[in-house]
Amino acid sequence: MTEFIPNYPPGQVDVDPYSVPLESLDVSNPYLFAANVHEPWFRRLRDEAPVHFCPEAETGPYWSVTRYQEIREVDTSHDIFSSEPIILIRDPIAEFPLPMFIAMDPPRHDEQRSVVQPVVAPANLRNFEPIIRERTIDVLDHLPVGQSFDWVDCVSIELTTRMLATLFDFPFEERSKLTHWSDVSTAIPGMGLIETEEERQEILLGCLEEFTELWNQRVNEPVSNDLVSMLAHGESTKNMSPVEYLGNLILLIVGGNDTTRNTMSASVLALHQNPDQFEKLKANPELIPSMVSETIRWQTPLAHMRRTARVDTELGGKTIRAGEKVVMWYVSGNRDERAFDKPDDFIIDRPDVRKHIAFGFGIHRCMGNRLAELQLRILWEEILRRFERIEVVGEPGRVMSNFVHGYTSLPVVLHARA
Numbered sequence: 001m002t003e004f005i006p007n008y009p010p011g012q013v014d015v016d017p018y019s020v021p022l023e024s025l026d027v028s029n030p031y032l033f034a035a036n037v038h039e040p041w042f043r044r045l046r047d048e049a050p051v052h053f054c055p056e057a058e059t060g061p062y063w064s065v066t067r068y069q070e071i072r073e074v075d076t077s078h079d080i081f082s083s084e085p086i087i088l089i090r091d092p093i094a095e096f097p098l099p100m101f102i103a104m105d106p107p108r109h110d111e112q113r114s115v116v117q118p119v120v121a122p123a124n125l126r127n128f129e130p131i132i133r134e135r136t137i138d139v140l141d142h143l144p145v146g147q148s149f150d151w152v153d154c155v156s157i158e159l160t161t162r163m164l165a166t167l168f169d170f171p172f173e174e175r176s177k178l179t180h181w182s183d184v185s186t187a188i189p190g191m192g193l194i195e196t197e198e199e200r201q202e203i204l205l206g207c208l209e210e211f212t213e214l215w216n217q218r219v220n221e222p223v224s225n226d227l228v229s230m231l232a233h234g235e236s237t238k239n240m241s242p243v244e245y246l247g248n249l250i251l252l253i254v255g256g257n258d259t260t261r262n263t264m265s266a267s268v269l270a271l272h273q274n275p276d277q278f279e280k281l282k283a284n285p286e287l288i289p290s291m292v293s294e295t296i297r298w299q300t301p302l303a304h305m306r307r308t309a310r311v312d313t314e315l316g317g318k319t320i321r322a323g324e325k326v327v328m329w330y331v332s333g334n335r336d337e338r339a340f341d342k343p344d345d346f347i348i349d350r351p352d353v354r355k356h357i358a359f360g361f362g363i364h365r366c367m368g369n370r371l372a373e374l375q376l377r378i379l380w381e382e383i384l385r386r387f388e389r390i391e392v393v394g395e396p397g398r399v400m401s402n403f404v405h406g407y408t409s410l411p412v413v414l415h416a417r418a
């Protein structure tokens with residue numbers, strides 16, 4: 001089996017992007033994101049080469065699309081830009097393909113998405129609201145006030161994992177396994193969590209084993225409102241192969257977990273760094289939904305989605321050949337000065353606050369976007385009822401990834417309301 005041990009240059013984080021020849025600029029280096037220095041690299045691409053070809057990169061040659069408009073163009077042209085075989089910048093591992101509907105084109109994509117979509121239908125979201133609120137209150141009421149703790153671990157991970165267990169109707173006491181599988185799915189081997197691809201595969205096969213037991217129970221019961229039951233009974237999913245079941249599980253686990261988790265952490269950080277915005281929010285809590293959207297833009301929890309050109313095509317005056325990788329950098333499009341006024345600023349009452357592209361566009365637009373917003377809204381409603389301020393008391397730890405754009409830790413101290 002081949003191993004995928006990346007060899008990115010860590011030293012690149014100290015390099016001025018304007019000193020690098022434009023043709024060899026490589027924004028896929030995960031160290032840039034871990035060190036939080038990626039933004040000037042993307043700014044240079046947006047200004048000088050908004051559709052840019054990087055011929056030599058750790059994960060092979062790729063095109064970068066960095067402006068808001070062109071990203072929307074690619075995302076809505078699924079007839080030209082395919083989501084197969086994968087939506088990550090790295091190619092699939094030949095020995096361990098993981099088919100999932102985010103990495104499928106119509107008609108298969110549409111058929112499988114429609115099986116699980118009801119889990120986030122408006123009526124279901126209304127049913128979730130009291131459960132989400134109850135759990136949010138439970139977590140917040142058990143936090144230490146006036147002493148330092150890790151917000152990522154105690155709040156963001158805890159709340160999103162509880163939600164995920166509900167979506168799957170997964171045994172609640174074993175819910176930390178869901179977090180582990182999510183983290184393992186997106187980890188880069190050799191950078192902490194797992195050492196090799198083989199280790200990843202072994203852990204994920206364990207995930208499949210546990211979920212197969214749940215499938216076997218639920219396939220013989222009437223269809224219910226959880227994702228496993230929906231997949232086991234769905235016309236276009238009930239005959240999936242085990243790897244396709246695993247692929248779709250990973251999609252739903254990562255989709256529902258990392259993204260919302262990192263938005264929860266980002267909201268705390270952004271409001272700490274922008275005390276005037278926090279004051280604005282406290283004075284006017286009706287701004288919570290708008291603040292949530294602004295946080296999702298400001299953070300952009302998934303940095304990119306990749307497409308593969310089906311045919312030779314033109315984009316931004318460049319010719320892209322059939323078979324070439326095209327990476328839509330949402331993390332850059334959401335900071336595009338052509339689309340947003342003062343894009344680096346965090347402005348909770350920004351007009352058109354929902355126009356960000358952090359949820360993507362077109363047929364793959366995030367299925368869980370309303371659920372994520374609901375979780376965030378409830379979290380902030382309950383925070384404002386309890387706390388005067390959430391003070392960030394140390395540097396945030398950042399995820400080493402060019403895909404998941406988020407935090408490993410965020411030390412905070414809570415100040416109770418007088």
Ligand code: HEM
Pocket residue numbers: 075101102103113120251252255256257259260263296300301302305330358359360361362363364365366367368369371372
């Ligand atoms: C702030 C939170 C979230 C962000 C930023 C986010 C972002 C994204 C993005 C960028 C895409 C791909 C869009 C495209 O290719 O055009 C996507 C797809 C998806 N997301 Fe989310 N997501 C979030 C929360 C969730 C949640 C809570 C769920 C759980 C239900 C979820 C489930 C999915 C699924 C299933 C897809 C695949 C849709 C398809 O291929 O048709 N996401 N998400």
